[in-house]
Amino acid sequence: MQSSNLYVNIAAYKFITFDDTVEKRPQFRALCEELGLKGTILLSPEGINLFLAGLREPIDKFLAFLRSDPRFADIEVKESFSDRQPFTKMLVKLKREIITMKHPLIKPEEGRAPAVDAKTLKRWLDQGHDDNGKPVVMMDTRNAFEVDVGTFENTIDYRIDKFSEFPDVVVKHKDELDGKTVVTFCTGGIRCEKAAIHMQNVGYDSVYQLEGGILKYFEEVGGAHYKGDCFVFDYRTALNPNLEATDTKQCFACRAVVTPREQLSPYYIPGRSCPHCRKEMRETQESQAA
Structure with a gap:
């Protein structure tokens, strides 16, 4: 029988000069694929930002690899747990900023x-x-x-x-x-x-x-x-103060957050639409008719 907290979800970032992102990208991607991890890693000249999930041992191996680089030896990691993989794919992206603010002098x-x-x-x-x-x-x-x-x-x-x-x-x-x-x-x-x-x-x-x-x-x-x-930006959508997934969902059509009460609406069709979509559609039609 599988544990209800089988998957370890980690989030971490560090602002540090990282000028070899192009060279490092295939290494990160190959290791994550080898370890069966999924999520997103952002590599930027200003540092790294990552959200990953996998089994305990692969996650620990990834962190050992990351911390073997002196630049990331002291990176702090936040953990939560889930009963299934919260991500559908593994992405390693090159970005100008690990969090976009468009103020390059802020370092x-x-x-x-x-x-x-x-x-x-x-x-x-x-x-x-x-x-x-x-x-x-x-x-x-x-x-x-x-x-x-x-x-x-x-x-x-x-x-x-x-x-x-x-x-x-x-x-x-x-x-x-x-x-x-x-x-x-x-x-x-x-x-x-x-x-x-x-x-x-x-x-x-x-x-x-x-x-x-x-x-x-x-x-x-x-x-x-x-x-x-x-x-949170994965299938769990939201965590409660116990770091447990809640019943809140996100609409795949308009990306709005859909509360448990809103999920009772006939306009909520998982993967297709929600009450927020309906409201936007109605407002658009009214403005066009005016």
């Missing part, structure tokens, strides 16, 4: 913004202020559809559609956050590496990034001060 390798760990953040949220007495404000750097699945209580959400919109939006709202400590967060921490640096550069005087993102927060302190689940 986390040269120095990070201050980070706050999960336990400290929970304590701050419990008491309502940081250790200097400043009110703590949570800022979500993820895309709107991800935020809709779940986020921290009373969080700032600018309803962005892609991360490259974040820099301009956050500049416009800087004055509203004077005198407050802003904690930026995302799924695994990678977006905040750039977001927090940018915020410092444009004049935010007290900004932190949540170390390890939502997934690390779930792992270390559970769901305190968090409402809902955390969107």
Whole structure:
């Protein structure tokens, strides 16, 4: 009988000068295929970002290979588990950035913004202020559809559609956050590496990034001060604070997140359509008729 947590899912990233990505790409691809791993690895001159899943031993062999490169010897990995393979293919891609912000002068390798760990953040949220007495404000750097699945209580959400919109939006709202400590967060921490640096550069005087993102927060302190689940980019769609897959799905047609309640709609046909598709279609027809 197979274990209900047969597959190990790992997420990891590191900002580091990586100028031999073209040479390394076939090595990564060949090893992952040999080990039976699936997922996505992004290789960029600014570093690496990966989401992989496989059995325990192959995952450990991959990590041993990765860490044998001195540049990635200290890479930190977040783990969760699933009863089936959450990815359908294995991709190794070359990218300009491992997370697209379109601000090439922001280089986390040269120095990070201050980070706050999960336990400290929970304590701050419990008491309502940081250790200097400043009110703590949570800022979500993820895309709107991800935020809709779940986020921290009373969080700032600018309803962005892609991360490259974040820099301009956050500049416009800087004055509203004077005198407050802003904690930026995302799924695994990678977006905040750039977001927090940018915020410092444009004049935010007290900004932190949540170390390890939502997934690390779930792992270390559970769901305190968090409402809902955390969107992830694989078949599981969302994880609860116990890092377990939920019943939330994603529509393959329009990519919208479909809640369990929305899945009861006659417009929800797995792999074909959902209520969000229907709404968009109706709005398009109404605008054309006007």
